[in-house]
Amino acid sequence: MGLELSIFIDYGPRILVGFWLTIKIVVLAIAIGLPLGVFLALARRSRLALLRFAATAFIEVFRNTPFIIQVFLIYYVLPFYGLRLPAEQVGVLALAAFGSAYFAEVIRGGIEAMPAGQLESAHAIGMSETQAMRYVVLPQAVGVILPPLTNQMLSLIKESAILSTITVQEMTMTALRIQGETFRPFEAFIMIALLYWLLNEVVAIGMRRLERGLTRKTPRSTTLKVEGGR
Amino acid sequence: MSRDAKFLELIEITTKFDTLTALDKVSLTVAKGEVVCIIGPSGCGKSTLLRTVNWLAPPNAGTVRLEGQSVGQAPERRQTGRGIRALNTFRARMGMVFQQFNTWPHLTALENVTRAQVVVLGRSAAEAAERARAALCDVGLADKIDDWPEMLSGGQKQRLAIARALAMDPSLMLLDEPTSALDPELVSGVLAVLKSLAEKGMTMLIVTHELGFAAQVADRVVFMEAGRIVEEGPTSQDLHAPKTERLKDFLAKLTATQMPSAMAQKVVAHDPI
């Protein structure tokens, strides 16, 4: 069977609609997940043992289970406790929760990569815990954190494909529909694969630029590695 | 005794790290304007004692008082709420200088010195910058104001750290082996800055290995070993006519490599600015 180019033209617009939803979902998930991740990272260093334990448990649980089952569980648990949300919103929540666990680990790694004397000198001069974080630790951690943080954001783009399993009409779901209608799976899936790939590269390049802009002043050589999702 | 005589009091400080007793009921009183050098072999607890003063190393037992007010009282190791705010106020009044400088690499020299003034003391940016310029000038870094710490030598970094502490207008300076991480040729510049501080009447508690410097600046020398103060007295007596065998031994070993009189000459000869 040859390549049916008309599929790209006929169904391209529908794919783009799905593509747009994918982007929206990922951006929302990052907007929720990143602050949550910062909170979890700080909670893991809290004085309160209970908060520390809760944050650690949350992070470990989300990092050590497949995203697809997290999605299904959240999808069924919310209505179980009376909270009925559209699939899209469930998807954003699930992706944000999943992302926050990985973001937290990246941020914690960045904080811990810092020499202990930095935090100590901030305390010694009279800064509170929050001030020390805000003015001394986090600004320095940004340069170390940004590359692995970018990887986590990229992995959220990829994981968002899994939301098709709970009927979110994002790009992968759209492709599944189109292949069901046309029986042209190659065209449908290669189209979205290329779009995911493109998005991935664009974000990666953009973040590398941003990183260079932010860290130009203070070169740093430390690198961090944290594995994300697929 | 007057309030000035009991400016800083450390009362029966005991600190344990697991099974190791780092400090064993150590008491020390420092008068206002006094310069006290703490010497002793590594691992004797001298750095821990210094870090007890501003509660960076909270002890298991004991009390620290600054001008009669309690900085911290063991066993409350981690304070909360009002306690921690009070502690931060005390810390702001005690300038600390570390062996490893701990200058902040993401800020310029000037910002290193202004940041805490603004954040902790609530000074305006202009006020802080003015104070910072004066402090940087005092340590001989007037021409390095816009440099990044990474561009500075070790000695300059340490002087930047001293300026950062001075700009807070502390009533007490704590110095933890301020020259130990420096190349030999950079030591004298830092010592000269400290010497001029002492002459201006700054109260200082210094952990050091520089006996020549101690001989010159210190009003009193405290010799520690194995978590206790073994000998304590006026500098001339301690360094030149030690009472205990241990201090004699220690001095003999150190002077064999350092020759305090030669070091002292070097300090005098150096002009800081």
Add this chain to the structure above:
Amino acid sequence: MKFDISYTFDALPRLFEGALVTLQISLLGIALSLCLATGLTLVREATGWTWAHRMLAVYISFIRGTPLLVQIFLIFYVSPVIGLDIGPFLAGILAITLNSAAFVVEILRGGLASVPKGQFEAARALGLNGWVLWGKVILPQTFIASVPALVNEYTQVLKATALLSTITIVELMRVSQQIYTRNYHPVEVLTGTFLMYFVMCFAVSRAAAQLETRMKRRQA
């Protein structure tokens, strides 16, 4: 509705069977991925075939830049269309292998970087070349240096196999779906499944972390 834990317990025996399949598939996947990645590493490091290096770079970028789920769909739906009737199981294994290998190649690159240059020079000085040099000297050291990262990669593969439920492979995730579509108690059943995945992945990632600290200590 109330959480009725008896549904979780009732599901356990079948979930265990599903977990066993998950373990089998994931082990097969990581083994094949390691073989493929080793071959690709040799192509990249021991040959001067520029065209192959370029294709390898594109392959790695594509795999890392697109969702695994889409890769699975591509292989599963497209293979019958082009006349390859391989069925869901083979398609699934193939997808997992191709995906994981792209990550393992990078892990091996890191492991290879930790092999001192002197090892190459010493082996060449002894007249060792080609298969002996790589097979007996360099690769063994590369593998040993990569062990913690490879164990970590295994947790990724373990999690990835859950996606195979979407192409009807009856592993742990699919088994739990089969159970709750019959008893209408998804929350109880999925909770059991969730815990099972957690226990497996957590155990493996703990092991990876411990291996890593142990190896760091040995180097120090």
